Amino acid sequence: MDKNIGHWGHAPEISRVRHELRKRCLEVVSAIRLTPHMIRVTLTGPELEGFVSASPDDHIKIFIPGLDGALVRRDYTPRRYDPATRMLTLDFVNHEGGPAAAWARAARSGDRLDIGGPKGSQVIAGAVDRWLLIGDETALPAIGRRVEELPAQAHVTTVVAVPGPEDEQVFATSAHHQAHWVHRPMQQADDARGILAVLEKLTIPEGSFIWVGAEAHVAKAVRQYLVHDRGVPLPWIKASGYWVKGQADASVKDLAGEG
Template sequence: MTERHAVARVRHELRRRLLTVKTAERLTPQMVRVTLTGADLAGFVSAGYDDHVKLCLPLAGQDAPVWPAGPDAPALPDGTVASPMRDFTPRRHDAEGSELVLDFAIHEAGPATEWASAAAPGTTLGVAGPRGSFVVTDDFDWYLLIGDETALPAIGRRLEELRADVPVIVIATVAGAQEEQSFETATALETRWIHRPLASASDPAPLLDAVAALTLPEGEGYIWIAGENDTVKLLRKHLVEERGHNRTWIKAAGYWRKGSAGFHENHNEG
């Protein structure tokens, strides 16, 4: 019998894959959905809704991703520039259909934004991982999912995978009504969209105020938080120290920090 509220860390074989864009579409003005396919998807596993894969993003002029040198990769020839790497959440994986879906939040100029904005059928992308999964048993009384645009892929996937009729509250900041998404879910979902300019995405106040005003449901709940690093830390501190929520039933991760490229930091200590 599975332990109640069990959390498991599952390790996966780390492989580098070369995939090809099947379709690319704008979900919203600032969110691009890319569906990838290819024979290299055989054996791909993503067991957790907030897994991360490493994307190797071809630069302009590169016909295919150039993996950086490493323990399992040869040194690059002189003058060869490695493609930049970024962490992304697998939004959906269809093993039978050999498809992997990724959602890209389009922000300031950067390799992921540039690649996703130009992605078209036939474009190639390198994908490595996930190295492992953090699997949370779906037996909590309720769930609270908090984040900004960068958290929406994991939030959407979690909503699709949770059991029917379980209460879920989503609190998410986006640039405006045009950036709100519709999620396919069997849960009893309550979504609270908070609008703020994209230029103010690093301001913690909108999410902090919304969470502070929220009355948490009765029973044992699991809280997931992701987005701007300082905002995530403040939200976790509020929920643990001021609201008294069980710290082992919160997972928090900084997906980005202003001025830092390729940033990711977990905040699940003590």
């Protein structure tokens, strides 16, 4: 047996799909408080013609005024896109201090938003029967979309950290879904202990594909725990730091090079 893959076998292939990169000017249809710390903005417009988001963990760039009024860009997940109605849904974490979160708080029907991308998608090819999706509130759009898109035979476990019970979300899915929620204040979003405590009690069957998206220190700690303490082979993990506490416009999209 190949020492590097052990009993896990070969990990599913991740194929990279490129999309035509276009800037699109969209109009806000609605902006609602989905939960206390999540604002759901629905956008539409003829420029959504040809919009493609092939994977639940895709991201687009949104262009919004920064603190000095100059345009800045931030990464957001296409939570849902319906080509028939040309409605694109984005979920914004309602945190203090960033121009993107401030834009979402102020968004009203009729407002405009420029977006770019997705530039590409990383599509996990082949059937994966077991998923373990781990993250914080910034990863809820990607996690929710993945859970909703899974087929009935799939088993998915989610471990998500949010400030409190009222921030939990329910996903409509035909898959077998087991949800674990960790509650911690947003100020402690760089502390992995709550998520690790849940993971310590979980059985992780061989052949589970594990996806992690969270504040970068948390994503790194979770990845290290999975590899070093639980013996999960690296090709079965995809981990990203979706933001970095204390730094604006910062992410570590692929923690593979982080040891």
